Structures are given as C-alpha cells and as structure tokens.
Amino acid sequence: MEELALNILDIACNSVTAKASLIEIGITVDTKADRLCITISDNGKGMEGELLKKVADPFATTRTTRKVGMGIPLFKMAALSADGEFEIDSKLGVGTKTSASFKLSHIDRVPLGDLPSTMVTLIGAAQSADIVLRYRVDDREFVFDTREIKAVLDGVDINESEIIVWLKEMMKENIMMINGGLAI
C-alpha cells in the first residue's frame, strides 16, 4: 500500500464487516518523540483467541478465515519496517482494537497520504455505523464525528454526493491546519 491512509481504510472495513456500530480512528503524531501512532478500534463482534493469533500471519490464515486475508499482515509489515510496533486485541462480543506505531522520520515509513479520502470512503462503506477520527499533531487536535454531522443533517443522507464532497473539503482544511506545514 502506498499510503497509511489506505491501510487504515482497509482495516476499518474489517470493522464494518464485524458489524460495528462505532469505529474510532486515532492518529497521533509526536514530533519530539519522533513517533506516529495509529489505532483503529471498533465495537464489532470481535474475534476468538485462535483466529486472533492467526490474523497477523498471512501464511497461517486458513481458508475459513480468508475474509481477513492480507489486510492485517500488510499493516503490520508497514509498522515493523519503520521501527514500529503492531498489536491487535480483540474480544468476542466486545470489539477489536488494532494499533500500529512508526518512527516518524524512518526512511521506510510510508506517508500518511490522503486521510480525507479514506474517511469519506469509509463513511460510504459504513452504512449506519458511526465513525470518529481523532487527529493529533503535538498539542493540536482535530476531532471529526459522524454523529455530530448526522445531527446537523437531520435525516438527509450523509452519503449524498454533495455532502461527501463538502465533508472531504472540510477535513482537508482542518488536517492541513493541524499539520501546520508539516508533511506527514
């Protein structure tokens, strides 16, 4: 994958498949510590221990678990090749949390990429699930929550093209401001 935002989209799509009603994406950049941390948590159906042990290893994935496939191994690889760590926690009936960290300045660290495009694509995939993005660079933070947007929309479908195009621009503006000229 050419952008971490694509990994995020892919992992969050698993949350949709797991019938989550809330998907939370956290992205934290700490320039002093030279770290980038990404978490994707959901309240979907979760995984039992046996499956959980296998999901990060593409070669151990059995055919019945095939719908998990290559997404998690690709995200893990992206973290491990940038001096980072990868963890996936899950509990049946509670949800799943996937965390990846990266050394921000590592030469092999994949750029974050187009996060607003990932978010609007995920809104389209999510159907009725709500999505929260917490995007933080040092002490600056942008929070996006589809529950707030839906409250404003008052019954108008969030997936109407005009709304999606507007949301993408709105997120682009905010993320640019939070980045403050930093290329992440």
Add this chain to the structure above:
Amino acid sequence: MKTLAELQAIRDRMKSQMASRGTDADDIRIVVGMATCGIAAGARPVLNAIVEEVENRKLTNVKVTQTGCIGMCKLEPLVDVIMPGSEKVTYVHVTPEKARRIIASHVVNGNVVTEYTVDGEKA
C-alpha cells in the same frame, strides 16, 4: 474555513429538493469493489472521482455504493454500473480518468464503454 452553518444550508436545500425526486427504483447504481485487493489497486481514488463527477454533474438519480472482494482481484479496481431495466455492466482496471468517461458516456448518455469491460480488454 468551512463551517457547520454551511452544512446546514446544504441540508436545507437538499430537503427541499428531495420532495421532487423519483423513487429509488429509478436510480442508477454504481458499485465499486473496496476490499484489500481493490484498495491496493487504486479503488479509493476511483470511488472519490465517481462521487465528485456525480456531484459536479448534479446526477441526483445516481447512487454510488461499495462492495467487498468478488474474486476477480487481478482485474481490480472493478466498477459495476447498473441501469434500471438493463443488465449489469462490469468495468475492469478502472482509473479515475476511465471512471469519468464511464459516467459521461454510459451513465449520462447510455452508451457502454465496451473497451473498459472484461470482454473489451481481451479484444
């Protein structure tokens, strides 16, 4: 900076338009494959280009949706166009540029872009 007041104005305009819209059965559906295979092959910019084109052309009778892997990973990005009363048309190896042409030719004017379909690519 975009404000929520702007979003409220869009909402109010859409609410007044909705009353004059036809039923869902008349909608044209565009479906984009969005599994790991599709995403890695470039499905996200394709989907975004389609949504933007639908918005720019004000195609209010077009519904854009996503689907998972349908087992033709090497042909991704895949886009289905379903016109009411017609067979589904599947486009393969779609790019944002191809997607815009599919909208102009097929969705707006009803002419299938044969060269972008599975059969068209083989020919």
